[in-house]
Amino acid sequence: MKRYLYLWHRWLGIGLCLFMALWFFSGVVMLYVGYPKLTPREHLAHLPALDLQDCCIDLGTALHSANSERAPLSIRLTTVAGAPRYLFSYPGRSTVAVDARSGERLTGIGEDQALAAARQYQPMVSAHYRGSVQEDLWSHSRALDAERPLHRVQLADAERTLLYISGQTGEVVRDASALERGWNLVGAWLHWLYPLRGIGLDGLWSNLVIYLSLAATVMAVLGAVIGVLRWRFTAPYRSGSRSPYRGFARWHHIGGLLFGVLAITWIFSGLMSMNPWRLFSSAAPLETSAYQGGPLQAQAFPLSAKQALAKFADSGLDARELEWRLIGGEGYLIGHDRSGRTRVLSMADGQVHTQLPQEMLERAAQAVWPQGHMRTERLQAYDFYYYARAEQSMLGHLDKRLPVLRVRFDDPNATWLHLDLYTGEVLGTLDQPKRVSRWLFSLLHSWDWLPLLQRRPLWDAWMIGLSVGGLVLSVSAVVLGWRRLRK
Template sequence: MKRYLYLWHRWLGIGVCLFMALWFFSGVVMLYVGYPKLTPREHLAHLPVLSLQDCCIDLAPALAAADPQRAPASIRLSTVAGQPRYLVSYPGRSTVAVDARSGLRRGVVGRDHALASARQYDSTAASEYRGVVEEDLWTHSRALDADRPLQRVQLADANGTLLYVSGQTGEVVRDASAVERGWNLVGAWLHWLYPLRGIGIDGVWSNLVIYLSLTATLMAVLGAVIGVLRWRLRKPYRSGSRSPYRGFARWHHIGGLLFGVLAITWIFSGLMSMNPWRLFSSSAPLNTAAYQGGALTAAAFPISATEALSRFAQQGFKARELEWRLLGGAGYLVAHDGLGRSRLLSMADGQVLEHLPREVLEHAAQAVLPQGQMHSEVLDVYDFYYYARTEQSMLGHLEKRLPVLRVRFDDPQQTWLHVDLYTGEIVGVLDRPKRVSRWLFALLHSWDWLPLLERRPLWDVWMVVFSAGGIVLSVSGVVLGWRRLRY
């Protein structure tokens, strides 16, 4: 039996140890340089203050110009290529831009529009048009699907920023600095096996990652078993050592004993990140559409954008973007400034609010499950299921402000909602499968554990030291595998 353990570990290791070495190394890079993205704060920081002069047409004609047949999923007023635009998104990830002055629907974005968007992003840097792409190294994210094709513009700024402009709306939807692009070649791009994308096998890319991770997990478990079997606790080997190996084999053996368990958890949790076989997909997800309380129509917003901007300005709030929002059938205009702060204008009484009353959000949430039990609480501090991460992390761009309202439903999946008190937005939906994923992926893979996250650089030391152990373990395995194949 032992012989088969050795053979399985050896030949599985020859197949996947190189991938493990790449995963451990690129994982360290990802701790500090994430895959390029345009965060909400970056987006707002590069927008001008919305002007009251010659702005804007009412919402009703703007929606009629966008698509009179469909109810929108979201409505924003922003500045695109130096001009005010209504940006109307519809279910199915399609977004339409309407000129907020003329009321005309904007067409396909071309070269001149892309360059104008780049000038808005940075008016001090020269820009060079780099053509149109459907997808490239830095735009594999499915979140960009509604914006394809993408126009590329290279800025001559200090960061060597490459901009991606939506071919549908003209908005800048991604920025990638030279540092991000350089490090990501050995970071996230490598970690997620993105070199396998775009070569004709995109349809099976997910399964390739899943089964490589599964194979690596099995190989690591077998290695841990063999490592314990070969280590002599009582009687040393003839050489006086408790390990029978020398050279790289000894490094591999001792490295496995020291770091093997953590290596197993990292590879296994990486497998869990892919949601293999839909393990973390709910069989009966709770439909949160009723939270809005009706269709997003102009009738729910009697106060015009121009009047709203004037009221925000009177409060000393310089809005850079407006967002129309329905909560339990009640209309609100949410304004965002360049620092990521927000204010709300109630359509009911015209009052400007810093945050929403708890009872308003509870009323809207109860409509999600009218006949069910609902419990709510306001969180003033982060906990295991609601916490913030640094911007470069995979989900670090998501705003996790405090306080936040947590709503628990007594549905079959025991669903929780996290609702932002400042905007009314549902910022997280956690049912039972997603809470299991929180344990098996986020905790085990990136050690999202508050006692560590709140005590940096302790978290950094933990991640880097054990990643280095994983690199030693996997690189020594690569060397041993090469020697076996060679001789």
């Protein structure tokens, strides 16, 4: 039996040790340089003040021009390529843009529009058009699907920023500096095995990552068992060592004893990040659309964009973008300034508020699960399930403000909602499977544990130290595997 343990570990290791080394090395890079994305703060910081002179058509006309039989999921008024535009997003469909002055639905965004958007994003530098793509190295994210095709514009700024412009709306939807692109070649691009997506394996990529991770987990577990079996806990070997190996083999043996358990948890949690076989997808997730209290339609918003902008200005907010939102059947306009601050304009009383009343959000949330009970909690501090991450991390760009309202339902999946008191937005839905994923992925893979996260030098030392141990384990395996193959 032992012989088969050794053989399985050896040959799985020969096949996977290089992947392991790349995962550990690229994981360290990802601690500090994430996959390129345009964060909400970056988006707002590059927007000019909304200019509503000779503007705008009313929301009902804009919705009619969007020419959709379904109500949109979201409505924004922003500045694109120097002009105000309504942007409508729909489930499973491309984003729709409507010129806020003429009421014309915009289609076929071309080179001129893309360059105009780039000039708005960075007015003081020259821009060079680099064609359009459906998907490339820095635009694999599914969040961009509604914007494809994407126009690429290279800026001549100090960061040599590459912009991606929506082919549907003309809006800048991603930026990637030269620093991000360079480090990502040995960071996220390697870590997520994105090279496999560039050679015609896009449809198989997810399963390849899942089964490679599964095989690596089995290999690491076998290695841990063998490492314990080969270690002399009582009398040492004739050499005086408690390990029978020499050279790289000894490094591998001792490295496995010291870091093997951590290697297993990292590989296993990486596997869990892929949601293999839909383990963390509920069969019947709680439908949260009832929180709106109806479809997003113009009748709920009697105040015009110009009137709203004036009210926000009176409250001290220089709005760069407006967002229409329906909560419990009542209309609200959200104003965003360039720093990310928000104010809420109620359509019911015409007043501007910093936060929404908790009681109103609770009433709207009750409609999500009217037949059951719910409990609410106002969080004043971060906890295990609601916390902020560094901006470069996978979800670090999401704004996690405090206080926040947590709503717990007694539905079969024990669903939780996190509601933003500043905008009324549903920040996240956490049912039982997703909370399990929080333990098996976020905790085990990136050590999202508040005592460490809130002490960043300690968290950095912990993550880098363990990664170096895993790298020693993997590189020694590469050397041993190469020697075995040479024989």
